[in-house]
Amino acid sequence: MINLPRSASALALAVLPLLSPAQTGQANTNPPAEKPLELDQIVITATRTERPVDLTPGTITSVNLLDESAADLRAALRDDPMVSVPFTSYGTGVAYGRGGYRSINIRGVEGNRVLLLVDGIRLPDEFLLGGSEPLGRDYLDPDSLKRVEILQGSASALYGSDAIGGVVAFTTKSPSDYLDETGRAFTSRYRVTAESVNHGLAHSLTAAARAGRFQGLVVYTRRDGEETDNHGSVAPNPEDFSSDSLLAKLTWQPSAPHRLEFTADWLAREHIAEVDNKETTAGAATTAELRTVSDTERFRLSLDYAFRSPGFALFDTLEARLYTQDSVLRDRTRELINYNPPTAANGSFRDRRIETAYHNDTAGFFAHASKKIGAVHRLAYGVETSTTDTSKPWLATVINSRGSTPQDSPRMADTETFRLGAYLQDEIDWTLAGGRKVAVIPGVRVDQFKLTPDNSPHYLATTAGIRAPSFDARAVSPKLGVLVGLSDTFNAYAQYNRGFRYPTAEDLTATFTNATARYRTLPNPELREETSDSYEIGLKGRLGSAVHLRASAFYSTYEDFIEQIANAPARYQDPVNWPSGTFMTQNRADARIYGGDLAATLILDEIAPALRGFTLSAGLGRARGSYRAAGGARTPLETVEPFKANLRLAYDSAGGRWGLNLRANHVAAREPVSPAQFEVPAVTTADLDGYWRLHKHASLRFSLRNLTDEKYWRYASVRGTAASATSELERRTEPGFNAAISLTLLY
16 A cells, blocks of 8 residues: 655645746636536536537536535535435444445445445445445545546446446546636635534635646645534534545646546544543453544555547547556554453453554546547547455454454455456437437447456465456447437436446455354355346436526436345354354345335426526435345335435525525435335425635535424434434434535635
């Protein structure tokens, strides 16, 4: 793992201005007003080409983060009712389990079934070990991002494995984002953000410069804070966190068609948690101390080449990327238990020091090209390949009255994962009488996947000699989208996608042995990839000049759904040596998810000029899902969220000098899978956001959240929790009324 010294950010900020000669040009004294609705919004993720969202089959949402001050993933993705961000609190799993944002849930599908990309590069997998050791995928700082696009539903035909449930594509900032706004050869921005909910304070400093054919950018962000407040009768576990994020880019355009860009992207985050809810007395044992230090690091280097020259023989555009990315999650835990009376195994105390980590190191290459053929066809084709090395060591030292005992128990085999994929897509577009559009977009992708574990003596000692299987497979993923204009601005569409997901290194090789409780988890040599068939129909576009509407209905089936961790088949059970059971990751027969969503925006001044600047937006979404459990009965999928609806009234003053957004959010109750589990009650909350451009160089933003101070729970944070776990449920309540404010200075 590459570690950057924290002084690197200061050095980069000092060097960047040297790119700039004396400042020339004038600042833009009239920054563009914030528009409540972008009618011709362009998206890229759905087809890997630039295409108007209303002419693209499928459900695609995008969020512009350039002017936002989001503190985390949940804040950045809060407005879509079909998207949520599951969260794990410290101390809800095993003693050494960390907390934080785990993944992104799209239409009830989450974890490694949703592909997360930053500048087209995969973020590491989530690690769960059956939920006992959850390690999430929050490897980024929102202030380094300018945009996020969310493609809902399977996208394996373009993105391969892991996109079986959708794609979330983050794009980092570029020098032109600031230089074009001010018109200067050098631009700097400083933002400070304070949040009451966790006493958080963030400082972000940006510098962008232009010198001839070169452009450069540095974005550095420092965050500090404490545990997130709740609204229950039991306090959250005490936490302190800090993070440093650095994004640096250097762009060179030697001639008009060609552009090279070098990127360095680094994040280092530390959480220190005192896990009070595990400090309990149970019989003779008293947990006197439980403290966890969790570190997250990601470092990426990439070199991008872009070519754009319509009419070139092989392609009109070409993008290529060569990259390396090293990521690691480290957790260090101390657990001190006192015994009165002393026990035979430990004596009067047990002091356990645990060190565990999750490493993901990737190198890869990607190339994508597009070519316009005649007036109707636009071909898009590409190839990508990567190699990822993954490991999950687990070390402990147990000190007690009897002495000191080391423990070395890796949670999976050190594994190399190789991916190779190639795809081809044709966008076929016609324009009919009256300006109505017709589009047919077929595509297909072929993937080769190979996973090779290292069955080292170290690993085999943990599995009692049972070898982890290798995996070598090939998949073909077709897709077809059709869009028909009902008018020149309103369209109907239908699409089909074939999806797949290969097992991860964890799925195939995860292992755990508890000799005291006498149970074990073993690798499954018979594990197969998941496959899916997804269907979607919908409407999208403008109805007159005042209304923008999007509606969709979807149905997805999944075969060989992978479940962690389940009872192993009878032939793997050993009731004599392991009477408490043998467990494996297994394929389940099938799962299905269906539902729909609706989003509408009304520009009120198109109806009544007196309401100039007002916009009304509404959205709702509902999904249902189930899988076939052992014995054939259908069981609800816990990951499917309850019905959600939101309503937003926004006002932007003339010239965009100031504005307000009032949001109301409703989440319905969701019946638990088991009567013994907690039923999350329905709730309606309200938030108020606003901005004020104090000066051409200064702006202020604020957020007032949970205006009515409701006590409530997020479904994803408490699903599956026992109804009798009153203290834990009180600890996991969401915050009451809280506020955030940010000041931005741009020069």
